[in-house]
Amino acid sequence: DGGITQSPKYLFRKEGQNVTLSCEQNLNHDAMYWYRQDPGQGLRLIYYSQIVNDFQKGDIAEGYSVSREKKESFPLTVTSAQKNPTAFYLCASSGARYTEAFFGQGTRLTVV
Amino acid sequence: RKEVEQDPGPFNVPEGATVAFNCTYSNSASQSFFWYRQDCRKEPKLLMSVYSSGNEDGRFTAQLNRASQYISLLIRDSKLSDSATYLCVVKMDDKIIFGKGTRLHILP
Numbered sequence: 001d002g003g004i005t006q007s008p009k010y011l012f013r014k015e016g017q018n019v020t021l022s023c024e025q026n027l028n029h030d031a032m033y034w035y036r037q038d039p040g041q042g043l044r045l046i047y048y049s050q051i052v053n054d055f056q057k058g059d060i061a062e063g064y065s066v067s068r069e070k071k072e073s074f075p076l077t078v079t080s081a082q083k084n085p086t087a088f089y090l091c092a093s094s095g096a097r098y099t100e101a102f103f104g105q106g107t108r109l110t111v112v
Numbered sequence: 113r114k115e116v117e118q119d120p121g122p123f124n125v126p127e128g129a130t131v132a133f134n135c136t137y138s139n140s141a142s143q144s145f146f147w148y149r150q151d152c153r154k155e156p157k158l159l160m161s162v163y164s165s166g167n168e169d170g171r172f173t174a175q176l177n178r179a180s181q182y183i184s185l186l187i188r189d190s191k192l193s194d195s196a197t198y199l200c201v202v203k204m205d206d207k208i209i210f211g212k213g214t215r216l217h218i219l220p
Contacts, residue, residue: 031206042199042212043156050206058207090155094208098144101201101208103155 003027006091006104013085013111021076021107023091032074033092033101036060043090049074078109085111115139118200118211126219129190133214135183135200145176147185148199150213156199159185190218 004025013019025032031050035043035058045058049068063082068074074093078085088108092101118135125131137145145162160167162174162183173186183200195218200211 033208035210043210045207045209048207056207088153092208094203094206097206098203100144100146100158100161101203103157106155 004091004093004102004104006089006107008107009105011107011109013109015111016080018080019078019085019109019111021078021089021091021109023074023076023104024072025074025093025102025104026072027093027095027102028071029093029095029102030071031094032068033094034058034064034066034074034076035090035092037088037090037106046076085109115209116200116202116211118214120212120214122215122217124217124219125190127190127192130186130188131190131216132187133185133198133200133216135185135211137181137183137200137202137209139202139204140178140181142181142202142204144203145183146201146203147172147174147183148201148210150197150199152196156210159198187216190216192218192220194218 007022033048034046044060047066049055065077090106091104094101147159148156149159150156162176164176166175171188175184197213197215199213
């Protein structure tokens with residue numbers, strides 16, 4: 001089945017450690033996105049990528065890094081520089097220019 | 113001005129009633145528009161796209177007013193299962209911006 005997969009669903013890390021969240025899609029979509037959602041809040045754009053080997057910062061990129069080495073994959077690294085990393089992280093992909101985004105099930109990151 | 117603005121609610125509405133949500137966006141170059149639904153602790157899912165001519169899907173009607181930069185969603189004959197957060201979404205080139213969402217509670 002076509003879709004977008006995020007793993008793991010729940011992730012716990014100690015403060016000061018970098019952590020990488022996985023996002024894979026088999027929808028043949030060019031564009032991929034990472035959002036962060038805090039409790040009771042909306043989705044905030046971290047990074048997005050329109051093509052392989054290219055990506056742009058969103059509204060809250062500080063403390064995060066991404067790569068886009070393959071069309072199917074867009075991993076997000078939460079670095080130790082991110083001051084409040086505990087959140088719900090959502091990955092999405094989108095096809096042709098005016099079409100909607102499809103989401104993975106999200107990763108809940110807790111940093112203790 | 114925020115890029116996409118919505119009334120956060122909550123809207124507490126009796127079952128069977130009609131409810132309307134509004135959304136405004138700041139960038140007149142925005143190209144496509146959507147309403148998403150998000151259930152508690154789940155990922156957002158597409159409810160419907162929004163077209164200038166207006167579009168309907170069962171009990172749901174969406175409308176776009178480009179001149180006023182305004183999007184609406186109407187839910188008729190509301191069901192308990194409609195309780196969720198409704199997100200207004202705007203796409204420009206490949207950037208997708210979400211409103212903070214409007215919470216809807218349908219009361220039995």
